[in-house]
Amino acid sequence: MAKRSHSSMRVSSDADARRAALPVKPVAHTPLRLDRLIHERLRLGIVSALAVNERLTFYELKKLLQTTDGNLSVHARKLEEAEYITCHKSSEGGVSRTEFRITAAGRRALDKYVAHMEAILGAVKS
């Protein structure tokens, strides 16, 4: 299993693409460490969108974040594996429906990430 590095904010797009195919687990982060799991733009978008909605369907998230089915599936799965979001699949009248919700851990991770970004801004200003 690949381990994630939390030491830097810089993420190359190639490395990101490779990582997207590997399982990722959240790691408790200190103020100096960045949670790279939600630092990735689409994953950050998923968590942010779910933070202000009780639940959103796959279609709604795709429309909202203007992404492709494949991209959304891969990144949503990462967040689900990390237990930042939950996924519920159902069928209504023969049409399958996938719904996502944010978990308490996902909300905490987003709050920490925002605090981290604000701390960086504050540190630079001071």
Place this chain on the structure above:
Amino acid sequence: MTQSPHTTALHEQAAESLRFIHATMERAAGFSAVPGWGGVLMGLTALVAAVVAHPRRFTEAWLVVWLTAAVVASTIGLAAIVLKARRSGMPLTGPAGRMFALAFSPAIGAGAILTFVLYRNGSIEDLPGCWLLLYGTAVTSGGTLSVRVVPLLGLSLMALGMAALAAPAVWGDAFLAAGFGVLHIAFGLVIARRYGG
């Protein structure tokens, strides 16, 4: 203090991340800002109005009842939108709120003008169809960026409006009760259940 290029890049990246989070949250909150329970209450208002208005159909009293119901329902709807937005911590005056208002208002404005014109011309029996058609248009346009059920509600209201314009005028209150009442309640329940109030 002189900042190194690395510090500046870090600072810009952090600011950009925060902007992205805020913009996504605002777009997402606007996405489901339409109030479910508010819609149910608006629907109940319409059902009461239909019962009160029907015996007075197509008189000035009938018009007063429906216009009063419209004011009450609008107040309920607006209050519910504000409460839902406050709960999600998102401002109503952001781009999502402005886009919704810009898309929703023209058809409502047209409805107000047509109401006056049809009343002046003594054709108030055409009002139920016009109201449903134009309110449906407003909901469909305003709901373009919202969850799928919102434009679907708009299209259903438009279909009812067209049917009301084609049907005998005496069915006007039934169409208004079905559109503003039953559809609002049904879609309101779906929105409340799926999109948190």
